[in-house]
Every structure is written in structure tokens, then in C-alpha cells.
Amino acid sequence: MKIDNIETNELLEMYKKIQDFLDFLGKQEKEYNKEK
Amino acid sequence: MAEAKSIKEFYEKIEIEKEVLSTMPKNNNKNINKYLEKIEELQKEYLELKKNIEKNLDKRYKKAINIAENKEVTNLEIRVKTIESILTLIDEEKTSYEKMGLDRIIYKIRKFYKDNLENVNTQIEIAIRKFAEVGINLSTADFNYSIFVEQYMKVFFKERKKDNSNVLKTKFEEVYWKCPDIITHIELNLRNIYLQKQTIIDKYYENEKQKLLKQWNKTPKEIMNSYFDLKSQKINAINKDKKILLDKFLTGKLNINDYTRRKSTKKL
Numbered sequence: 001m002k003i004d005n006i007e008t009n010e011l012l013e014m015y016k017k018i019q020d021f022l023d024f025l026g027k028q029e030k031e032y033n034k035e036k
Numbered sequence: 037m038a039e040a041k042s043i044k045e046f047y048e049k050i051e052i053e054k055e056v057l058s059t060m061p062k063n064n065n066k067n068i069n070k071y072l073e074k075i076e077e078l079q080k081e082y083l084e085l086k087k088n089i090e091k092n093l094d095k096r097y098k099k100a101i102n103i104a105e106n107k108e109v110t111n112l113e114i115r116v117k118t119i120e121s122i123l124t125l126i127d128e129e130k131t132s133y134e135k136m137g138l139d140r141i142i143y144k145i146r147k148f149y150k151d152n153l154e155n156v157n158t159q160i161e162i163a164i165r166k167f168a169e170v171g172i173n174l175s176t177a178d179f180n181y182s183i184f185v186e187q188y189m190k191v192f193f194k195e196r197k198k199d200n201s202n203v204l205k206t207k208f209e210e211v212y213w214k215c216p217d218i219i220t221h222i223e224l225n226l227r228n229i230y231l232q233k234q235t236i237i238d239k240y241y242e243n244e245k246q247k248l249l250k251q252w253n254k255t256p257k258e259i260m261n262s263y264f265d266l267k268s269q270k271i272n273a274i275n276k277d278k279k280i281l282l283d284k285f286l287t288g289k290l291n292i293n294d295y296t297r298r299k300s301t302k303k304l
Contacts, residue, residue: 003041003092009296010043015089018082021050025082028057029075032068 040105053078105279112270125245126256132237136166138230142223149219153208154200161196163226170235170240180272181225184215188222 003011040046060074061067124135133139141163148155164174179189188211195201211218232235245256252259274280284290 001046003088006043008093008096008213009292011089011093014043014046015093016127017047017050018086018089021053022079022082022086024054025075025079029072029079032062032072032075035062036065036068 097298100282103279106273106277109270109280112273116263116266119229119259119266122248122259123263125241125248126259128256132234132241133230135241136170136230136237138163138166138226141166142226145219145223153205156222157192157196157204160192160222164196167229167233170237172229172236174229178229179222179225181228182215182221184218185221185225186210187211188218193300207223250267 006014040049057071057074057078060071062071084254124130127135141159145156145159167174176186176190176218177191181186188207191204191207195204198204208218215221249255249259280292285292
């Protein structure tokens with residue numbers, strides 16, 4: 001999948017999804033670093 | 037994990053990553069470390085992708101805002117405005133009274149006199165200029181409908197070049213106190229001048245019309261048709277112009293969500 005071929009509105013949705021996922025990963029990282 | 041081939045696959049990939057993470061054991065430090073390693077690996081991968089998308093969006097934005105407005109739209113606007121400026125003159129239904137704009141002037145005098153005397157004076161000034169335009173130079177002598185109009189207009193002609201003349205304001209109050217119908221008198225006086233000079237005014241507008249038709253080498257109907265044709269061309273050009281459309285989206289006049297593929301399919 002090439003970024004250039006994705007429509008702008010879809011790319012923006014994708015960006016939002018990635019950001020949500022990164023936020024999720026950040027929370028997990030914080031939580032399990034505490035538990036160590 | 038293999039690269040996604042479509043957006044759908046990409047979203048599914050994220051869900052699978054979450055699923056994998058949730059099934060990883062986290063019961064001791066060794067497993068937690070492995071879990072954190074996996075998180076770090078994913079963060080690297082998705083941060084990289086996020087940066088690439090940002091770069092790509094930035095490129096698209098720069099390309100979009102550099103679109104120049106189509107010259108065809110400006111061109112059509114000028115042509116439409118040119119015809120609009122002569123439409124009143126060639127209109128066969130309109131009287132010279134309307135062509136002069138006296139109907140609007142009198143309407144404004146009547147409408148605004150209670151709130152704004154300045155506006156009344158501006159409208160009287162416009163009326164005087166409109167008469168001058170057709171070759172009739174008005175003076176105090178023409179305003180003789182009543183003694184009150186005479187008194188007011190005498191001061192008006194003396195003070196007309198001054199902004200916010202207090203002398204004129206005081207005079208209006210003085211006359212208004214004696215004759216609350218002064219506005220109606222002014223209005224009737226202007227109508228009376230028009231009726232007295234109607235032949236000259238009609239002739240002026242007829243000459244102007246003939247001059248225009250000769251210049252354009254068209255009948256009034258043909259000019260009207262060209263006008264409607266140009267207007268429709270202008271609307272089409274505006275609806276297709278990338279710069280205008282982009283500005284409408286940026287200023288919120290249009291909403292990108294109304295134009296998504298899903299929404300347009302739903303409407304159909």
C-alpha cells in the first residue's frame with residue numbers, strides 16, 4: 001500500500017488511527033514499566 | 037508482520053497487533069520485558085509510518101494551497117459585471133423613473149429619516165446628481181413644493197459640500213417642528229420635478245440605450261441571452277475551480293465529510 005495512492009480523507013483517518021494506537025502503546029509501556 | 041495491502045487490511049493489522057499484545061504473558065519480569073520490547077518495536081514502526089504520513093500530508097497541503105485561481109472565472113466575472121451595468125439601461129419594461137433610481141432614493145428617504153438624517157441628505161444629494169447626469173441641474177428654485185421644503189433646501193444647497201453640517205441639522209429640526217410632513221414634501225417635490233422634466237429624462241435614457249445597442253451591435257433580447265449564458269458559464273466555472281473549492285473547504289463553507297465516497301454512494 002503506497003501512501004501516495006491513498007485519498008487525503010482516508011489518509012487523515014489512518015493518521016488518527018495510528019495516533020490512537022501509539023497512545024495505547026504509550027499507556028501500556030507506562031503501566032508495565034511501573035509493574036517491573 | 038506483512039505490509040497491509042489496503043486501508044481495511046491496515047486497520048485489521050492494528051487490531052491483530054493489539055490482540056497479540058493482549059495474549060502475551062506478563063506474569064513475571066522476564067515476560068514483561070519481552071512485552072515492553074514488543075511495544076518498543078511497534079512504537080518504532082508506527083512512529084515511522086506516522087512521520088511518513090505527516091510528510092505526505094504536508095506535501096499535499098503545499099501543493100493544494102499553491103493552486104492559482106482559474107483566470108476563466110475572473111474573466112467571466114468581468115464580462116457578467118459589464119453586462120449587469122447596462123441591463124437597467126436596455127430594460128424595456130423599466131421607466132426612466134426607475135432607470136434614474138428615483139424609486140430607490142425615495143424609498144430610502146422615507147425609510148431612514150427617523151434614524152438617520154445624514155442618510156436623508158445623502159439620498160437628496162444622490163437625487164440631485166442623478167438629475168445632473170441627465171442634464172438637469174437643480175437649484176433651490178426647483179424645490180418649491182411648500183415653504184418648508186424651500187426653507188430646508190435653501191440651507192441644503194449652501195451646506196451640501198460640508199460633512200455633518202450642524203447648520204443643516206438645526207434647520208431640519210426647526211422645519212420638522214413646524215411641519216412634521218417635511219419628508220413627504222421633499223419626496224413629492226422630487227416626484228414633481230421628475231414629472232415636469234420627464235420628456236427630457238425619457239429622451240436621455242432612450243439615447244443612451246440606442247448608443248449602447250449600436251456599440252454592442254445586438255438587440256436587448258440578445259444582450260439578455262448573452263447575460264444568462266455568461267452567468268451560467270460563470271457558475272459552472274466556479275463549481276469546477278480548484279482554488280475556489282479549496283477556499284470553501286478551508287473557510288468551512290463546504291464540509292469534507294459531505295463528499296466522502298461512502299456519503300455520496302448513500303445519497304445515490
